[in-house]
Amino acid sequence: MTVFGITYAQPWALFALVVVGPLAYWWSSRGAGRVVFSSLRALPAGGKTWRTRIAWLPDAMMVIGASGLVIAAAGPRKGDRDARVRREGIAIMMAIDCSGSMRALDLSEKNQELTRLDAVRKVFDQFVLGGGGLDGRDDDAIGLVAFARYAETRSPPTLDHGNLVAAARQLDFAREDEDGTAIGAGLELAVDRLSELSSKVKSKVVVLLTDGESNVHDIDEDTAIEDAKKHGIKVYTIGAGTNGVAPIRVDRGDGRTALMQMQVSIDETLLRKIADETGGKYFRATDNASLRQIYGQIDKLERSQLSEERFIEFHEYYGRFVAGALFWIAAAALLRGTLLRRLP
Secondary structure, three states: OEEOOEEEOOHHHHHHHHHHHHHHHHHHHOOOOOOOOOOHHHOOOOOOOHHHHOOOHHHHHHHHHHHHHHHHHOOEEEEOOOOOOEEOOOEEEEEEEOOHHHHOOOOOEOOEOOOHHHHHHHHHHHHHHOEOOEOOOOOOEEEEEEEOOOEEEEEEEEOOHHHHHHHHHOOOOOOHHHOOOOHHHHHHHHHHHHHOOOOOOOOEEEEEEEOOOOOOOOOOHHHHHHHHHHOOEEEEEEEEOOOEEEEEEEEOOOOOEEEEEEEEOOOHHHHHHHHHHHOOOEEEEOOHHHHHHHHHHHHHHHHOOOOEEOOOOEEEOHHHHHHHHHHHHHHHHHHHHOOOOOOO
16 A cells, blocks of 8 residues: 555555544543533623634644654655665686686787776676676676686685675786686686575586696596585586787896787587586687687576666554554643633
8 A cells, every 4th residue: 555655564454533533532631620610690791812713723733743653654655766776696616727828919909909808807797797788697696717737716705796896806917926727726716706606596506617637637627516516506608819829028138028820729519518517518729709709698598597686675654653642642631621611
């Protein structure tokens, strides 16, 4: 029930106004006693005074106060029109390759030279916060794993997307002594972080991006795949970059840099296997535009499986009605006991 934009949690309580109003007026206006006169001549002569003219005021104030208490009992409230529609959030772990081959420049934009890692960081920002045609993932817990020879957690799954994006922007290339590509380790760590979450999180997803072939097998890829399947975790894999050769900028040692060609290759067979066996999908990004499109596809694929639960945040007003009712009742009692006092 809505009246003047105000809704009521218990609208049936408003029907009590029909009874409470007259009852309050009767109770307030009833005399404390009576004096019987043998003749009206015994009454003082003269017209009405200002007090007699407003003698009804305390009774009316009592009715207002009693009515206010009834309205408060009905639960007046107003929905916040700006309340955000919430979705049933999912948990996503991003596993990003930070090996030396991510220095390649084949994902650059037309007017900006970008390494593969630069391009991934930029699209990651848009995927999480929105922008570049992506809506953002406001309701999702997102985490970040970086891997090269070893894997490390840069952020556990979190709704604090500001700190998450800050951690992603600090991603850098692995040191020379830690270079390599351990796809199994990166996937396993991402799976471990998701498996630590509550079972109430219905959908858990890993997005694994790499530009090379797995050459470090401290953790076997098959083991990581089995663990993902055991925990019901879907894995989307992305092969980033061209096959064959890619441009890379190297330091010449004299303060200047030069462009060189670097041999690169992606183990698409492994990436397809990971995606297929976990119920995900494999994507190939050969330029900056296709990388953004891939994140857009993943964004839509996961959103299409989410059920939206719409709700309204209410501002409760019953306290105001209670305070107002008590004010009118107290004022009525004060007037009845002072200026408008009745004598028996």
